Ligand SMILES: *Cc1c(COP(=O)(O)O)cnc(C)c1O
């Protein structure tokens with residue numbers, strides 16, 4: 001068997017067929033991951049093939065995920081793949097952002113350039129392929145955010161029915177709008193996130209619905225290609241640091257796995273260090289990493305945050321499911337975790353906007369975190385850094401308008417200063433007056 005699922009717990013490591021319908025290890029309940037037999041191709045061959053596919057007109061080659069299919073060989077055939085040309089996101093140099101953080105140079109890998117505007121698309125093309133392969137006709141997730149938007153698009157494109165469960169009274173309109181437009185059956189349940197998750201698990205089994213929540217190991221496989229594409233774009237020169245926001249920590253798990261596997265394949269000669277940034281009001285992983293690094297605890301355990309609070313809704317997660325994988329990857333890469341305030345996120349976001357780049361609030365945590373890590377001397381000013389912007393600027397226009405007009409409030413009602421504000425001006429219908437205003 002070329003590909004298998006394996007339990008992530010070091011004490012278990014039980015293997016299962018790749019086609020078994022599992023979300024957790026049936027023996028011990030831990031997370032699952034995909035593992036593969038060693039590849040036959042050399043690193044040189046892979047680099048050449050991946051580069052050549054950029055000029056191809058075949059849909060599979062045009063996908064920024066499936067172009068790297070040798071790195072994610074969990075399918076037996078590619079007939080069930082649906083691609084919206086996900087990935088293919090740019091590396092953008094940002095001078096003002098570098099200066100703001102205190103770095104000589106800074107490059108963003110902007111995942112907001114994806115078809116539905118976030119990196120969730122990299123994973124969703126894989127998750128839906130696995131759903132089709134397993135003969136499912138319906139897929140579901142619990143989310144009000146980018147996962148819903150992405151799942152709705154990919155499921156509908158694949159002829160699957162997307163079903164979204166959202167906690168009542170916790171709606172983010174930009175993202176929900178996408179889900180509705182892409183044809184998702186949307187159910188608002190009068191319960192909190194965890195209660196709905198338990199409910200959906202029960203219903204999914206009963207109705208044969210395939211779950212595409214964060215723990216889905218095939219989504220993680222797709223998100224690995226973000227790192228492959230980044231390295232291809234850099235001619236396989238690994239950066240010193242990769243900085244990303246942390247919510248459910250699936251992306252941290254994916255990046256770490258990708259970088260380790262690519263090092264084993266000889267595609268890169270060293271591992272970049274991972275820096276995971278969380279919002280202060282939802283920072284259980286930051287606490288865990290610091291506790292672990294200080295005490296070298298044998299059995300680290302994440303302490304969930306019961307009421308996570310942040311305006312960066314994409315990382316408003318109190319009990320991140322992928323923390324064991326993420327902790328392993330941060331430790332293995334000699335990485336760090338940092339936390340940032342609402343004010344720091346808001347200002348960093350405006351600075352990224354001024355670069356002509358823009359991103360959603362959760363993404364801006366990367367720049368805010370970088371600034372702190374550089375000030376603390378953990379990352380030197382001349383480091384080679386790639387920061388990942390996870391979502392598109394238009395995901396949250398309400399936040400933007402409030403920030404620039406000076407009325408943005410944090411989750412606790414605290415005023416957020418419009419330090420980099422850009423107020424629209426009201427002017428009379430008078431050319432002389434307008435000329436005076438524009439000086
Ligand atoms: C999902 C998401 C995150 C958090 O990613 P995790 O893998 O859950 O840590 C951050 N930013 C954006 C824009 C997202 O959509």
Ligand SMILES: [Zn+2]
Nearest residue numbers: 007012025028
């Ligand atoms: Zn197990």
